[in-house]
Amino acid sequence: MTQIKQHKRAANLLNRILIEVIEYIKNKPETTDVAIRQFIKQQYKKHRLISDKQKSIVAFSKNTSQVHYYAEQPRKLKKGDLIMIDIWARLAKKGAPFADITWMMYYGRKLPREYAQAFKLVAQARDKAIDFFKNSLKNKTVPLGKEADSVVRSYLEKHGQRDRFLHGTGHSLGFANPHGRRVRINRKGRLPIPINVGYTIEPGIYFKNEFGIRSEIDFYIDSPGEIRLRRSSPCGIPTGCEANSTGQAISRGENYKLIITTICQKQIIKIWKKS
DSSP: OOHHHHHHHHHHHHHHHHHHHHHHHHHOTTOBHHHHHHHHHHHHHHTTEEOOSSOEEEEEGGGGGSSSOOOOSOOBOOTTEEEEEEEEEEESSTTOOOEEEEEEEEESSSOOHHHHHHHHHHHHHHHHHHHHHHHHHHTTOOOBHHHHHHHHHHHHHHTTOGGGOOSOSBOBBOSSSSBOSSOOBSTTOOSBOOTTOOEEEOOEEEETTTEEEEOBEEEEEESSSOOOOOOOOTTSOOOOOOOOTTOOOOOSSOOOEEEEOSOOOOSOEEEOOOO
């Protein structure tokens, strides 16, 4: 199995695990953040995936305002909680690359307007980055990491969120952990994004001690051809692929295609089981 197919498989399984998490919460509304992390760990094993030491981020309410929150002391899920689920894993095979995705959820009947508006802005910033890659490749230009980051950062700054975007736009997908060693999509990314290497796009905004929103997808730049974006509904299972440990930064002036390998979440998923 090639590394591209390995990533495709891992990405599809992570999408499936997130759907399983939604069902878990519906069926166990008295659950905790720690219990959900344990459930995710069990699902990795079930699907023959491996991860790193932390394995997942499960954050409720104000804990979502932390970029990396690793729940250790159980916090019970409550009605009205915003939920951030960030999971990453790879196939249990030598040389298999990671997939890494983040979804936002809400436990309750009616989604607060501030959550909906914040997610809409983050999703738009994410899609601005996708469109930037699409248009650049159409014009036979492979963007530098800092160029793609600037698109997202400028969009969030335009909407008054400059100081709430606390990290880079994306990173390459590694083999020992989800953060690879290739050029990052941030202010310091001075090289073109290499072909056949998995990357994330993951803008986020964080309101200190209140809440945070992040949307994370995976993508890669493939060989010459048309631009193809693979999208589906928030609860669908998409197809796609990615990732290569030997991919090299490519020169500008070639024709390449962009492939999205994970679900582009369109809205916060509401979870509520009628009694």
